Amino acid sequence: MTDSRGSTEYDVVVVGAGPVGENVADRARAGGLSAAIVESELVGGECSYWACMPSKALLRPVTARADARKVPGLRQAVQGPLDTAAVLAHRDEYTSHWKDDGQVDWLDSIGADLYRGHGRLSGRRTVTVTDPDGESRVLTARHAVAVCTGSRAVVPDTPGLADARPWTSREATSAKAAPGRLVVVGGGVVGVEMATAWQALGSQVTLLVRGGGLLPKMEPFAGELVAAALTEAGADVRTGATVVSVERGTGPVTVVLEGGERIEADEILVATGRAPRTEDIGLETVGLEPGSWLSVDDSCRVEGFDWLYAVGDVNHRALLTHQGKYQARISGAAITARAQGVPLLETDRWGAHSATADHAAVSQVVFTDPEAASAGLTLAEAERAGHRATAVDFDMSGVAGAGLYADGYRGHARMIVDADREVLLGATFVGPGVSELLHSATVAVAGEVPIDRLWHAVPAYPTISEVWLRLLETYRG
Template sequence: MTETETNVYDVVVVGAGPVGENVADRARAAGLSAAIVESELVGGECSYWACMPSKALLRPVIARADARRVPGLRQAVQGPLDTAAVLAHRDYFTSNWKDDGQVGWLEGIGVDLYRGHGRLDGPRRVTVEGPGGERHVLTARHAVAVSTGSRAVLPDLPGIADVKPWTSREATSAQAVPGRLVVVGGGVVGVEMATAWQALGSQVTLLVRGGGLLPRMEPFAGELVTEALTEAGADVRTGVSVEAVTREGGTVVVTTSAGDRIEADEILFATGRAPRTDDVGLETVGLTPGSWLDVDDSCLVTGTNWLYGVGDVNHRALLTHQGKYQARIAGAAIAARAAGVPLLETDPWGAHSATADHAAVPQVVFTDPEAASVGPSLAEAEQAGHRVRAVDVDLATVSGAGLYADGYRGRARMVVDLDTETVRGVTFVGPGVGELIHSATIAVAGEVPVDRLWHAVPSYPTVSEVWLRLLEAYRDGK
């Protein structure tokens, strides 16, 4: 193995997913030199095994469901989905698992790419073991950013490796539809993949240890998604866990805590995530391998003045859009510190503070119906000690919803802080509500007074008229 000459950059980024790419981009935009290290595909989990392929699988499913609710169109879309076309559409959006385009983008902004496994090797130093055995040593003048993301966690069941279970990666990249699929876990990955594969022809059994789906959202979100999955033919079982799983020939055999035996062709475990920090050299800078990174609002790792943990690795919000937001914050903070410019730490909404991580994290679950939320649920706000009140609206009563779909089913909730008279959280569940959530995010992040929102007039007849109904319900209930 030959050690190359040490290369010096202002910023070195480990992990070239969307988060790492944005850290590098912000560094270059500030006039700093930057290198990025990637052991797999440039573009990361989101581009090839998460956001893009999962939504490409789900889009035809949701579009067909919406079309079937429109008179005059319903009869034209009664047949099955074209599975080959759906999978080809998915493959297109993953660039067939090739990263040429994203590599070209890095080259275009002047970021040097090092392929291989990157590890910290003491302060401001990263070593890269290349695919051909070559070794690069990178030194950072100002900052190293760890943006290596997270990985799926499998439960500790005897012989599980022999079963070759699916994780989110296999679920989004599978090249054939399993006849029978067991999905374990009722979070976002579990319900989205249950929705997609059930619609593509699998007989899905969804096993959930807790009392319902989407436990981190308002309870009605999981209830409406459960109802829809059941109507689509999925078998949703709550309050059960997997006690044992084996593969007998080509069949997966699952034994549940209820004593049931379930046979399937594949099993997907969507039961949690862990940080990809177990082999990135944390021990060389006094940190614990495999741990989540504790960071401040500029994403600077606690106890350092040069190491940043951006994206999933800091466990603040395991969402691509939130990680990219953090990357913009971290990039601005790195540039300011490099230039000796004071950070705007006294301004919680300034360029150097990821305040939205605490108060205004939006999320869309692309099931049928969609579920979208921002800010805390009613229970979370109350548990945090806030004096709040929730108002609910049946989305079917909104004029635009009736035009959007016959038999529209959905619900909206607005959580109002009674001391500040601002919106703390909003949840929408129903067809098409993913496009509503940014208006709620602006209201929450901007701390817009309810009295001011009264003058933000929704267009008629759109589903966004739900805002008027929510505000009326709040005023009338005073």
């Protein structure tokens, strides 16, 4: 670990050493600026230890087995249960057993100084770090302070819930064994992914969704197909289910629903939303509200400030690791340009200082069985934005490559076309293996590729990518 105790002044001070903060520091160092980074937990952050990496390590065996069971000549060999202990051990390897030595070495390799402790803004361009021994040190930024503290799971104030020792996403991805019975509250990404994983790893899952369907931020068919697959896998999926109270002593937990039904389980996972980790980082010292999301411009500079940046989840633009890292690259380049006195408009090649993808081309994969993948706008979002939008749908079972991928392939594709400009505004795919289709959609949306040009992007036969040809044929009629 590098720790420049002889110097407390840097060009850039980054609060939060998750993947977003790491990338801000990296871009600042690449631009010739000095950088300090402050972390109160593990370097590498939520994604490395409690989110992206462990959750996908849990889910990959689930989807691989599901795919194999649909392949002739292989299905009989994979009818048994998953080796849960082996899956959890593999998960532990991908989290480096919750040790951050490798990430610390990487920070050292780029020349960023790491300060372990709790970082709080303490005035203009200053951050006070309190280390685990209670000692404090003030870091001063010549040019910028970047808040990259991420988000945390929200635990609703449902009577009895807080005292019931609920799981959040952290406990769900780091659990050492599969609970016999698991109640999952929430039908968003965390809820459906963890329901998928733990049902396959031996739990009896009950998924409770207050609204009318799963994955409410995606096209409706995505949630419908995922719900059907979870049900077939043995999970009890209930929509329109409102939890009114939770009870727990020293043993099982009891979930009480509106109407009086009681469901008993060994654990309860609450996956009902995220909140910014800004409640205790000194926002009040610079006139901002503790616990608030931070509004930023497209360079991720906080509105009303010339030195304060908020990057990643804390700005509430797109709560996804890859979008946060994208913002970090943008903001790091913008900080460097401003520090060097270079007008952004003169150096903004390829939009290097403007996070436009946050508005128009956000991509996301839900790693359930089947996978759900989307880029850009849904039909509802496009219409709300005032576009004259057309939805083009195709049943993916009609694609030759899909049938070869798996017997009885079930999936659906939709592209959203701007009828005035004839460019793609969005695309959604649901089905086994569709995550690898997504970047082509992201390129088409971000690049505003005309439909007439997409005709000449010829998909290889026989692959699932041939769905692009079928969508275009459907659009042309």
